[in-house]
Each structure stands twice: as structure tokens, then as C-alpha cells.
Amino acid sequence: MVHLLIVGGSDAGISAALRAREVDPALEVTVVVADRFPNYSICGLPFYLSGEVPDWRDLAHRTAEDIERQGIHLLPEHVAQAVDPAGKSVTVVGPAGKARQLTYDRLVIATGAVSARPNIPGLDLPGVYLMRWMADGMAAHRHLAERPPQAAVVVGGGYIGMEMADALTQRGLAVTVVEYLESCLATLDADLGQVVQAELERHGVSVATGVAVEAIEPRGAALAVVGSGGLRVEADLVVVATGVQPETALARSAGVATGLRGAIRVNRAMETNVPGVYAAGDCVETWHRLLNAHTYLPLGSTAHKQGRVAGENAAGPEGAGGQREFAGSLGTQVVKVFNLVAARTGLREHEAAQAGFEPLTVETEAWDHKVYYPGAHKLRMRVTGDRRTGQLLGAQMVGRRQAEISKRLDVFAAALFHGMTVEALSDLDLSYTPPLSSPWDPVQMAAQAWVRMEVV
Amino acid sequence: MVHLLIVGGSDAGISAALRAREVDPALEVTVVVADRFPNYSICGLPFYLSGEVPDWRDLAHRTAEDIERQGIHLLPEHVAQAVDPAGKSVTVVGPAGKARQLTYDRLVIATGAVSARPNIPGLDLPGVYLMRWMADGMAAHRHLAERPPQAAVVVGGGYIGMEMADALTQRGLAVTVVEYLESCLATLDADLGQVVQAELERHGVSVATGVAVEAIEPRGAALAVVGSGGLRVEADLVVVATGVQPETALARSAGVATGLRGAIRVNRAMETNVPGVYAAGDCVETWHRLLNAHTYLPLGSTAHKQGRVAGENAAGPEGAGGQREFAGSLGTQVVKVFNLVAARTGLREHEAAQAGFEPLTVETEAWDHKVYYPGAHKLRMRVTGDRRTGQLLGAQMVGRRQAEISKRLDVFAAALFHGMTVEALSDLDLSYTPPLSSPWDPVQMAAQAWVRMEVV
Secondary structure, rough: OEEEEEEEOOOOHHHHHHHHHHOOOEEEEEEOOOOOOEEHHHHHHHHHOOOOOOHHHEOOOHHHHHHHOEEEEEOOEEEEEEEEEOOEEEEEEEOOOOOEEEEEOEEEEOEEEOOOOOOOOOOOOOOOOEOOHHHHHHHHHHHHHHOOOOEEEOOOOOOOHHHHHHHHOOOOOEEEEEEEEOOOOOOOOOOHHHHHHHHHHHHEEEEOOOOOEEEEEEEEEEEEEEHHHEEEEEEEEEEEOOOEOOOHHHHOOOOOOOOOHOOOOOOOOEEEOOOOEEEEEOOOOOEEOOOOOOEEEOOHHHHHHHHHHHHHHHHOOOOOOOOOOOOOHHHHOOEEEEEEEEEEEEEOOOHHHHOOOOEEEEEEEEEEOOOOOOOOOEEEEEEEEOOOOOOOEEEEEEEHHHOOOHHHHHHHHHHOOOOOEEEHHHHOOOOOOOOOOOOHHHHHHHHHHHHHHHOO | OEEEEEEEEOHHHHHHHHHHHHOOOOEEEEEEEEOOOOEEEEEHHHHHHHHHOOOOHHHHHHHHHHHHHHOEEEOOOOOOEEEEEOOEEEEEEEEEEEEEEEEEEEEEEEOOOHHHHHOOOOOOOOOOEEEOOHHHHHHHHHHHHHHOOOOOEEEOOOHHHHHHHHOOOOOOHHHHEEEOOOOOOOOHHHHHHHHHHHHHOOOOOOOOOOOOEEEEEEEEEEEEEHHHHHOOOOEEEEEEEEOOOOOOHHHHHHHOEEHHHHHHHOOOOEEOOOOOEEEEOEEEEEEEEEOOOOOOOOOHHHHHHHHHHHHHOOOOOOOOOOOOOOOEEOOOOEEEEEEEEEEEOOOHHHHHHOOOOOOOEEEEEOOOOOOOOOOOOEEEEEEEEEOOOOOOEEEEEEEHHHHHHHHHHHHHHHHHHHHOHHHHHOOOOOOOOOOOOOOHHHHHHHHHHHHHHHHH
């Protein structure tokens, strides 16, 4: 019987396992899970901390029983320490501390990423949390429940930082966000990031941008965050969310090559350089569909897709591997901050220019539906296209939660996937009724505005 | 100076005018408008009658001043009576009843559609309204304001019928819908139509399906609607919404050929058989992108697209016409009924089978976002694909208004546009955050469910 061993029980690992069993129900599949939380939605941690999700158990995408019912063998609380690619075995250490060997025919490495540890003294002080895995979230949750803090500092103004600021504010804390760059949510253009920042401030969050955090210091039972420009904020709780780095120690022990940002090199079939060893998720380089090159873009939605491809290929007949290819990421991202939604897909102006395109970016405002119908909200949209070919390169969108921004952005994402021109967006037969859109959907109005500017 | 004459001041006509001026700012453009309401959103009439839109003036997509500021000459309250294609002139009659000739170099016929008049005695009684143009809506509105009715019957359970039932219920009337077919909203599969019917009934609307209306009779100051199976409903107001038929008298006077359902024949450049004469909107046959054939699908969003193509081509240099092609309709439609949204795009099972495909339709239920985050709603989705090629053929979706159904359906519409396989939907990089979606968007879950069934 062919044995597929998967190391990593989060999005990529479980997707790989499920798809492999779907493709070959005779396959023996084992998933080594470092903690007790296979297939948890770690993207949901902010909502557990905010109180919106009262029970952490609800964060499971599916239960261990659901997974095992698919014929997948789970090994929770087992840490994989080394791979012997010649002997096709992995050394794992169980909860009792005893090492043993697991052999495999195919191996999927889905070890994910760990929180980046910025070079700041005080990161290990009690009350400081790097938010990544379930254990991090549960420790912070205990802190919130048992010694209710009054004030929090969030270090890092990216997606997670925004969500944590929202969550802790809802929890009743006074929150300060400290961001090194000049605007929050640097994955959007600065002035759109400022719209998100304004939403935070409207809800009482203090935001300090352009500030480098220099230290986190103990101050009695509390903490003080000290930064450039004389910043000094006292808090009972500090969340550090300054990005992630791929977890690749296991892969390196197998002789697997790494590349960009230290992530595992894979081809589009999710194969590493070591025969029979696949990798997927936040630990690997991500193929970018528009750049035609690899990048590092760790996202849950991408991890699911890559895991599915790895699982399907790893389950294939011996030597046949690589039938399925990862179609590539567009860097599509969305975040909800209080009542605002901000989203992007594809390339922004400077990213497109770096990649050799001749980008033009045009901003448009439009109502999400016919303004005569009650409850219309304005959307801010920014479309980037190539002047030479007219090709759509990217889109950004910010507006109220009710404005169906996330799924409108997906129309751009679907158009990007197919290499559409900006102009051709007007040809899409999108759904219209006055309470929900306009005869030209806002997405098409933004495209038409771009075409008008291109002609000028 | 080249003169573009457009007959019809609704969606298609004004789109044509705006696009023509955009393409050639030197073009002389005149739009003959039969009523006093150029470029009104007649799709908004139900919301004017419900009271959600207090002022009918707000239904204008743009004002007459906005249009004239684009260099377009409007002739309101002018009815075009005949075309002389040899002399390139159109006879129009103005508000004073005087006829005159307007010459043209290019002509766009955008005369729209009129309400179908079912063969029912009593259609012309006071209190009976066929809902199509602004004048119809204003007459019904006066009736509602001046002699507040208690009870209404809506004849026809299509999109407009559903919206009118919603509107009149909101207005405080007791409403009965009478539909000839066995279920409402026959553009969806019957059991999805029944979900919409249940939403109506939850809001107090009586729905009689499988009933042929035989007569509308005067009964004192009120009316009685009499139908098959002994139906007899008394009402103060009757709205008849049993579909439309293309308005083509003018086109026929020009020797323009008509086809399906009597609609004007056009090629994909929106040219009729008469040189220099274009047509667009509810008066023409509509190219269907999946069927590779013409059909009759009068919709506002389509009228805008066809008008834009007609305007662009009519504005082109002499003899160059036909550079731009209408990309085709997918029959995408959406309706909001109370707090429910129902939508479809592409072909349903029987439509696909008729067209020679080998369709398989699979239904899936999924939460609109991660169920652990508050406010999740279940979506019912139905995906139709071709067993032979795996090609996506269509999708239907029903669920709560909050579930971003309309724009989710647009992801299917964008996929259909590009001839994607159902399986490839999983490759789309769609946006994900737990409050708004799942790592696999519901659209992708529905596609994966189809793929699993296809294999079985």
C-alpha cells in the first residue's frame, strides 16, 4: 500500500490529505500535526479574542473526527524533526518525548510559517504575544479573561494588526497601533490605507505611523512600548504582528532547496528538488500568475489551493507526478476593519512597473447600487492596467462592509486570471438589480474610467 | 458634419449616444425620446411604488442637463413614426402634433419593448396597470396616493411580479400573486422558485400558481380577478406583469428584418440588414454567448452593453462600421424579494440539453462565510456543467440578501464568459477573510461538489 505522509495539519496539509484520498481512496494517508489543533482556522483568532467567537473549538474548519472519517490518520502533538530522503523516513517526537521513524512513499511538507521576531528587546516578556498558532491565541485569550487588561499596543499595521486592533477595541481595551511605515495596510496604496486608519481612529484606536518600535519594557505589572520620535505607550498587553517567515528546518534536513525569503522552492506541481517530496502552503515560494515568477505570499486561501495540488499529485501513480499545476496567486487579499472592507488583487502601480509593465492607475468612486434605492454606499476603486496592451493588472477597493466589496473584487480577480484587458470588463454580463448594483456594475464603471484616461 | 440619430431615450439609446460622443466628439448626436423621461431607470419603478424612492425624479440615471452637457441633443415628447432609408430621414411628431423630417447619416433604433398584453378581458379597466414606462408607474403611484387601495393582485410571477408584490406589500396592501406556471420565478429551477415564493408568503403575500387568469371584472368601485380552478380575488388595484414584446413598428417601416419573437435582427456589431441602421436594447435579438445563437433576452444591463456597441460602431468612420462586437449575453439576472436574493447566469439543465450539451446539475449548500463568525447565512447553489467537456454551463443561487449573492454569481458569470471548466473555478484566487468568505469561496465549494458528482 502506498503511504503518503504529510507534515503539517493546518490549511495546506489537510487540503493535501483530503484531495489525495479523494483522488485515490486506497491511499494510506498520515498527517503529523505539531499541536492539538488540526485544521484550525488560525485566520479566526482575532474573532476569538474579540469575543465574537466565544468557543475556540468553533474555529476548526472540520473536527479531527471529520478528517479521520475520510480515512486520514492524524498524529497530533507530534513534531517532525528530520527527514531521511534516502531511507524515505521522517523522525517524529510524540507527546511523551519519544522519537520514532515514519516511512513514506511520498512526503508533503506543509510546515507553514512562524511569526517574524523583529529585533526588539522585550519580545519574551509576559503579556507580549506573537499571534500565529492556536496556542498563541489561547494564551492571549487567557490573559484577557483572567487579568482583564485596560490598554493594548499592536505592533504592526498590516492585515493582522488591523484585525487585532478591531478585536481588542471590541473587547473594551484602549488600543494603539504602531506601524513602521508611513501608512497602515501597506499592501494598499497609502491613501487607501489611510481610509482604513481613519476607520480605526473613528472607533477610538490611536495610530502612530512612521515609528520604529525600539523596545518593550516592563513597567510594574504592565508594559511600555518605546519607539522612535519619543513614542512611549503603556499597555497591559502587546500584540506583535510584523509578518511571518517560512518554517523550513524540516525541509532543509531533507536537502530541499530554499529560495526567496528562505521559502521552499517548488515547481508548479508543488514538487521540491527532492524526488517524492512535495511542499505547499506558507512554507513555500508562491507562483504569481501575473509576474510569471515566484514570490512569497503566505495566505490561507493560497495554502488550500497549493495543498490540493500537492495532494492530488502526490496521490498520482508512481512516476506520473506533476499532472496538476498550481494556477498561481494574484495576491488577492481582503480585510474587514470595523465596518470597512479593504481589498486588493493583482499588481499595484509600482509593482507593475518593477515587473516591466507600463502601468496606469485610475481611481473611481461609484455607488455600490443605484443611489435612488436606500442604503447606497460609495466605493473607492483603483484600477491598474498596462498602457501598451490595455491588460488589466490589478485593482484595489475600499468601502463599507455592506457594499459587497470582497465579491466585487473577485470579479477583477477572475478577469485578471484570464488576462483580460481593462476594456473587456465592460463585456462581462454581470448581475443587476437596483438594490444591489447598477446596469454597469461599479467594477465596470471603474474599468470605463480607466479606458477614458488611457485615451487621453 | 456627420449626424447620428438615435430613436429611443432609455438605456440602449442613451448608452449609444454617450459612447458615440466619447468615440467621436465632433459627431452631431440627436436622441428622439417618446416621453418626457430620457434615461430613466424603469427598473426602479417598483421601488418608487413601494415608497422606498419618494421622488420619481431620483429614478433618472442622469438628468437631461447631464446628457446635453455631453453634447447630445435631446428631443423629448417626440414620437418617431416612419423611416425613409433611401432618403435617410425619420418622420417625427412633436408634442404639438406637427410632423417633421429629421435626416441622418447613421440611425440607431432603440425603441425598447412594450408590455405584453395577455388575452384577458378587462385589461383596460381603471385600476389595471401594465408596468413598463414611467407613465405607467406614475399612474399607479397616483392611484396609490389618491385613493389608497387595500388589496392588489399581481398577474405574473416573474421578476417584475415578484418586485411588485414586495413593493405593494411594503406599501401596506394585501397582495395576491397569480402565476400561470406551477412555480414563481420560472427563470430559476422550480424548487428554487419555491424558496422565493415562501419568502413572499412569509411576508403575507398570497400566491396562486398553476392558475390562468381568465378575466378582470369591475366590481363596484373595485375589481375582481377571475381565473382557472375557481380563482376569484377582489382587489382595488391590479398590476399585469406578464412579460414584454419588442417594439419594432418603426424598424419595420425602414425595411429592417425581424426574427425571434418579432425582435429586430442584428449582427454582433448591432447592424441591421439596412445599411447605416443599427439597433440595440429590448427591441433586438440578443446574441447568447454560450448558445452561439440569437435569443430574446430583454434586460437593462444588456441594453446598456448593446447600446454602447451600437454607438461606438455608428460613430466610426464611414464604411468602417462593425469594429466592435457585442460579446453576448449569458442571461445573468438577479432579483431581491424582501430579504432574499435569487440569481442565475448561463444555462439551466433543460436549456443546456436543448442546446446539445450533456448537462449535469449539482446542488450545494454552503455558508456565505466561516460559520464561526456571527451572521453567517446559508446559500443554495446549483451548478450546471457539461459531462463531456467539464465546461461550466450555468449557475443559480438563492439566499439572504446579506450573503453577497449577486456578486458571487458574477464570479460564475465571469467564469462562463471565458468558457472555464467547472473544475478550474477552484484555481481562481478569490478574496478571503472569515467574516466574508471561506478559504474556498462558496462558489468554489459548489464547483468542487459538481466535480465530485461528475466522477461518480
